Amino acid sequence: MDHVVETTIAFDRPACLPLRREIHALRARLEHVSGDSWHCGDVERDLRAQRALLRTVVDESPDLIVMKDHEGNFLLCNKPVADFYGTTPDDMVGKHDGDYSATPEQAEFFRRNVIEIMARGETVVVFEDSTDDRTGETRHFKSIKKPFMGDDGLPRILVIAHDITDITRAQQQVQESERRLSYVLNVTGEGVWDWDLATDRLQHNQRWYELLGYEKADLSSTLADFDHCVFDQDRDAVKLAINRCLQGHGAYRHEHRMRRKDGSVIWVLERGDVVERDAEGRPLRMVGSFSDVTERRLAEAETQRLAFFDPLTGLPNRRLMLDRLEHAIGNSARTSGYGALLFIDLDNFKDLNDTKGHAAGDTLLKQVGQRLSGCLRQADTAARMGGDEFVVIVENLGADAMQAATHAESVATMVLREIGMPYDIDGATCCSTPSIGIVLFGAPDDTADELLKRADFAMYQAKSAGRNTLRFYDPAMQEAMLARAALETSLRAGLQRGEVEIYLQPVVDAERRVVGAEALARWQHPERGNVPPAEFIPLAEQCGLIHQLGGHVLQAACDQLVRWSRSPASSTLKISVNVSARQFHQADFVRQVTDIIDRSGARADLLKLELTESVLLDDVEATIVKMTELKAHGVCFSIDDFGTGYSSLAYLKRLPLDELKIDRSFVADVLTHPNDATIVRTILALAQAFSLDVVAEGVETEEQRQFLMQHGCALFQGYLFGRPVAVGQFELTGD
Ligand SMILES: Nc1nc2c(ncn2[C@@H]2O[C@@H]3COP(=O)(O)O[C@H]4[C@@H](O)[C@H](n5cnc6c(=O)[nH]c(N)nc65)O[C@@H]4COP(=O)(O)O[C@H]3[C@H]2O)c(=O)[nH]1
Structure with a gap:
């Protein structure tokens, strides 16, 4: 028996007053009122009529009405009870609920319940269930159970059961x-609120408080308290969203931050x-919920950071820089003001990276990033392009080109000075200068791509000018750039x-006697004729073609060695090949060279690689490793x-060298400039001390040859002995 609740009800009349005494009392009162004496037969008729009426009323009642004896058996049942149990009222008299569709448990409950109530003698309301014979379903009742005393002195009970199924x-x-809703809300972790606008009272579910770390008692449950959180x-954006909703713009959905009781901040949706x-459309009640989306927001922020920021320096990466540059270009075009783009490359970063390790390189880059940011105004952008390349965007430089250039130059000078200051890398002092x-920019047709190319080009000019300096891009450079692009295409x-x-x-x-030769690249351009190497070698370096070109020259040199090896007169001749930085x-590089040598079958000891001092100084440790291999x-x-160059004797000692070549500028002036003569003599002495061969380049006169020979030079190259000629025209005598 589910859900049984008993309620005691107080009635006017004592429940145990016997019915017969009541009839006598009624008759006496009637006689007193009418002054007549009533005959017994009239009273009996009257009573019968009343009983018939009562029976009709009882049967017509939608409630189930029964009277039970002291054992819980039926004394009287109305028609709805009989219908419920699938029988007739008369059939039920003397039986109990267990004889009909009530389950044994239900029947036992009814019996014990009425016996108890009769014993207590108090009217009680009971919520109880019984089984409908017609449908077999359990129905719920609210039953008033009123005990009274029968004529026979035994207790009875009247039960009026109202079907509340x-x-x-x-x-x-x-x-x-509600249970499901609260389950769903708990599962989804939603904090729910319900706002009564008339009273300005806000109600929240438990989760709402939990999410914000409050106890219910901490807040007064008014809108002001919500506002406070x-x-x-x-706050303004949240108010706007709520107001729009109140004004009838429909449900709102808004992500914002809430401050928890402990001061921490969470993101909520x-x-x-x-x-x-109300009838006029004025809002009376508003409900809503929020969920904690902090983790998602943090993940989004992290994704954003990874996508747009360089993880090492924390500066904007190339992607974000391009975006900002495009904005800056747009702004400049709109305001007719100039901006500047600075392309920064560290001069000797590779050295540090290779000699001190990548961790030291990373530390340097981080410090460069910090110094760079320190040189800029809030509105400017410093970004890392990758490797040791950085970019700075300086905006709002005004409408005057000269002033804008001056300002850009002062920013660049500051960057030069700051980045050029010594660095403390793991306790050691290092230096790194930028070019x-x-x-x-400011022209309407400027594009980010083009500006970057120009700044990059100007940066190369700064490098060529000796590094640790700055160069402006100017229109003349533009022409050179176009020409260079065309040359690059045709060189390819x-x-x-x-x-x-x-x-x-x-x-x-x-x-x-010819002891060897230097291989010099020549480009026979179909229209321009013989393009000098000074023009196309640097180009090949810049556009990355040098790898292919260098390989081609090496291959040609090795092929020539193999051809010479076939004749005793030329089998010991050496070939020098220039190798650029x-x-x-x-x-x-090492594999490229050894592959070419091995494939061609040339003798490796007849191949000489000419490196410039700048190659050696660029990255000393890596150079030594490669040369040794x-x-x-x-x-x-x-x-x-x-x-x-600026060769250090300390390095010279460590390099596996065979030969020094005296630059032709010294040779040219050896007879006329005492300083050059001194330099030549010093180089010759140095070579002797290090047991190195020396070749004097650019020897054009017999006098120069005599001077060089007198001071110990044994090998010569220059127009005096022969100009560079095609392989087929090369002769084995040096007249
Ligand atoms: N005034 C004068 N000049 C003389 C005399 N004897 C030789 N020369 C020139 O001096 C340059 C010597 O080559 P370099 O110093 O290695 O200088 C070379 C070298 O640095 C570079 N180069 C040439 N071929 C290659 C190559 O295959 N690879 C690389 N990486 N660089 C190359 O181009 C530079 C210039 O080469 P070239 O124009 O062929 O110029 C050659 C040569 O023609 C002389 O008596 N008087």
């Missing part, structure tokens, strides 16, 4: 829905809507078409243009 079910459904900077309005290219094609070949220039000994620093393969090394 529909109401109960409706209530159960409501409870079930909204993050200061988000809040939804709300007006659920009740900076600057381009102004030229290499494919075999337009690049080698010329050989003899190297002779003191007796003018970018080519040498290619990661697989090639040396182990038999390859020889020469320092080209010796004396023009």
